[in-house]
Amino acid sequence: MRTQRQLPLSMKPGRSLRGAPTYLFMFLFLGYFLMPLIWLLISSTKTNAGLFSTFGFWFGSKLNLWQNLKDLFAYDDGHFALWMRNTAVYAVIASLGSSFISAMAGYAFAQFRFPGRNFLFGIVLGSIFVPATVFAVPLFLMMSKSGLSNSLLAVILPTLVNPFGVYLMRIYAEQAVPPDLLDAARVDGAGEFRIFVTIAFRLLMPGYVTVLLFAFVGAWNNYFLPLLLLSRSDLYLLTVGLAYWNSLASQPGVAQVLYILVVTGSVVAILPVMIVFLFLQQYWQGGLSLGSVKA
Amino acid sequence: MSALNPPAPNSTKNERGGSTPRFSRQRFWRNAIPYLFLSPFLAGYIAFMVYPLLYSFDLSLYRKQIIGGIRFVGLANYLNVFQDGNFWEGIRNVLVFGLIQIPVMLGLALIFALILDGGIVRIQTVFRLGYFLPFAVPSVVAALMWGYFYGQSFGPIAQIANALKLQPPVFLTPGGIIPAIANISTWQFTGYNMLIIYAALKSIPSELYEAARVDGANDWQIAWHIRIPLVWPAIVLTMIFSIIGTLQLFNEPNVLAVVAPTVVNLHFTPNVYLYNLAFRNAQFNYSAAMAFTLALVAGILASLVLLITRREVQ
Numbered sequence: 001m002r003t004q005r006q007l008p009l010s011m012k013p014g015r016s017l018r019g020a021p022t023y024l025f026m027f028l029f030l031g032y033f034l035m036p037l038i039w040l041l042i043s044s045t046k047t048n049a050g051l052f053s054t055f056g057f058w059f060g061s062k063l064n065l066w067q068n069l070k071d072l073f074a075y076d077d078g079h080f081a082l083w084m085r086n087t088a089v090y091a092v093i094a095s096l097g098s099s100f101i102s103a104m105a106g107y108a109f110a111q112f113r114f115p116g117r118n119f120l121f122g123i124v125l126g127s128i129f130v131p132a133t134v135f136a137v138p139l140f141l142m143m144s145k146s147g148l149s150n151s152l153l154a155v156i157l158p159t160l161v162n163p164f165g166v167y168l169m170r171i172y173a174e175q176a177v178p179p180d181l182l183d184a185a186r187v188d189g190a191g192e193f194r195i196f197v198t199i200a201f202r203l204l205m206p207g208y209v210t211v212l213l214f215a216f217v218g219a220w221n222n223y224f225l226p227l228l229l230l231s232r233s234d235l236y237l238l239t240v241g242l243a244y245w246n247s248l249a250s251q252p253g254v255a256q257v258l259y260i261l262v263v264t265g266s267v268v269a270i271l272p273v274m275i276v277f278l279f280l281q282q283y284w285q286g287g288l289s290l291g292s293v294k295a
Numbered sequence: 296m297s298a299l300n301p302p303a304p305n306s307t308k309n310e311r312g313g314s315t316p317r318f319s320r321q322r323f324w325r326n327a328i329p330y331l332f333l334s335p336f337l338a339g340y341i342a343f344m345v346y347p348l349l350y351s352f353d354l355s356l357y358r359k360q361i362i363g364g365i366r367f368v369g370l371a372n373y374l375n376v377f378q379d380g381n382f383w384e385g386i387r388n389v390l391v392f393g394l395i396q397i398p399v400m401l402g403l404a405l406i407f408a409l410i411l412d413g414g415i416v417r418i419q420t421v422f423r424l425g426y427f428l429p430f431a432v433p434s435v436v437a438a439l440m441w442g443y444f445y446g447q448s449f450g451p452i453a454q455i456a457n458a459l460k461l462q463p464p465v466f467l468t469p470g471g472i473i474p475a476i477a478n479i480s481t482w483q484f485t486g487y488n489m490l491i492i493y494a495a496l497k498s499i500p501s502e503l504y505e506a507a508r509v510d511g512a513n514d515w516q517i518a519w520h521i522r523i524p525l526v527w528p529a530i531v532l533t534m535i536f537s538i539i540g541t542l543q544l545f546n547e548p549n550v551l552a553v554v555a556p557t558v559v560n561l562h563f564t565p566n567v568y569l570y571n572l573a574f575r576n577a578q579f580n581y582s583a584a585m586a587f588t589l590a591l592v593a594g595i596l597a598s599l600v601l602l603i604t605r606r607e608v609q
Binding site: 012013014016017018022023025026029030032033034036037039040051052055056057101102104105107108109112114117120124127129130131132133134135136137138139140141142157158160161163166192193196217220221223224227228238239240242243246247250259262263266269270273274277278281 | 326328329330331332333335336337339340342343344346347348350351354403407409410412413414415416421422424425426427428429430431432433434435436437439440441442443444448449450451454458482485486504513514517518521522535539542543545546549550553554565566569570573574579582583586587589590593594597
């Protein structure tokens with residue numbers, strides 16, 4: 001009767017805590033995690049004056065969201081649209097590329113025995129723990145010397161290297177790709193790269209999507225490196241641009257109307273990532289266990 | 296499929312098979328295969344991690360002087376970092392921050408994960424996703440949002456206080472800034488850490504719980520003696536990542552500095568200090584030395600955590 005997964009409630013390891021106090025506790029924290037986002041959403045529907053004059057958790061007298069969006073994309077010669085495009089280009093290319101590169105490397109570590117394997121993997125593991133700060137100054141100088149600091153390549157290239165992704169893909173490739181299957185394909189005369197693309201990569205898909213998603217979010221939300229490496233305001237990413245507008249808005253008397261644009265822009269900046277996460281949840285929730293299993 | 300097919304040219308396992316010159320070329324390619332798969336990563340790794348590290352280390356050994364130009368100074372920059380009160384004040388700030396924030400965040404994450412995995416509440420997905428949602432918010436946006444939230448001009452906390460004819464609380468003060476930022480980080484990352492611990496809890500075989508029940512163990516004993524020890528490696532992992540992240544605290548203070556410039560000074564955290572030195576004052580040599588010192592501190596702290604937590608397990 002009893003299966004591995006479905007434990008009867010009486011056996012579950014928390015039966016004595018079931019009841020109202022636990023629910024109250026959990027709902028309280030649900031409120032804590034959602035409250036600022038709800039505030040942000042409501043605020044984005046107000047006028048700039050309404051932002052200051054009406055209560056934060058209720059709507060103003062006028063629904064101004066559409067006008068705010070129009071203002072957002074019109075302000076400063078439409079820079080916000082450029083920032084969005086830059087962020088999308090950067091996040092898509094960097095995450096697709098870094099995950100594919102990580103998948104190939106993880107597959108090599110998992111399925112082949114070769115001289116230098118342990119040494120190389122040791123270096124990869126070690127570099128996960130090196131603070132990114134160390135790379136800030138040299139990357140900045142490298143990019144400005146090579147003339148790349150005026151293009152998105154300056155942030156795309158360093159992001160393509162994802163040691164933690166390699167680590168996760170190795171663990172996943174060890175679990176998901178049976179060596180016998182690869183040997184059978186080799187016996188049939190398939191080339192190694194074809195085997196990887198047509199057989200192994202399909203098996204690696206769930207792990208790949210997890211690494212891809214987290215790389216995408218990491219890139220979309222990245223701030224430190226883009227702040228250093230991109231000097232022209234039309235090349236900014238959303239995070240850098242919003243922080244920049246916020247600093248303008250805070251200067252006394254200069255452009256207080258910018259506050260409502262920062263609020264509306266924040267909503268627009270958050271939405272794509274949230275949608276991606278909600279729609280692909282069965283992938284990343286399964287994949288999250290990767291990192292913890294063998295750590 | 297036939298067993299008569301010669302497996303030698305393709306199999307990677309019998310590398311010690313006899314090699315005649317005729318096959319040496321094939322052998323070369325066979326041995327090269329894993330390196331070919333690794334090559335895009337390794338190329339990027341060398342160009343954007345190894346080379347910058349060496350470049351930066353080289354930089355850190357020189358000093359730019361008004362008279363005499365660039366001069367080799369050995370480890371003098373490191374000596375200066377060690378004597379730089381601003382740097383250590385930043386380190387102290389992030390350590391105080393980490394000592395408050397990391398235990399609170401990981402403690403909450405563990406409790407949430409235990410509750411969700413224990414089957415105590417029903418609408419699990421709502422809690423799991425709701426708690427995790429802040430992770431999808433860029434930390435810049437999180438800092439902007441909470442900055443407005445704390446603020447006096449249109450922050451809801453001040454609005455409520457005003458409506459109740461109370462003095463609105465001021466959060467961004469010298470004493471309040473660290474808890475204020477700690478709250479932002481806790482808000483952002485508790486759900487993410489919860490999911491990692493939750494995933495580890497899910498992989499515990501249910502037979503263990505049944506056996507414990509048969510032996511008469513209660514929920515608390517099961518949590519303390521089975522569940523937490525078994526997910527301990529996952530907790531240690533989240534701990535180390537949290538420490539490394541904390542040492543590099545930058546986005547939140549940099550955004551909040553706009554509204555509270557006197558509280559978040561130019562050396563509030565090591566990264567804020569480095570940013571101001573390198574990118575406002577162009578002191579690249581000194582900042583390079585500082586970055587390596589920070590990495591050293593990170594390495595020491597991470598090793599300490601590994602040592603301490605390993606001892607506890609045994």
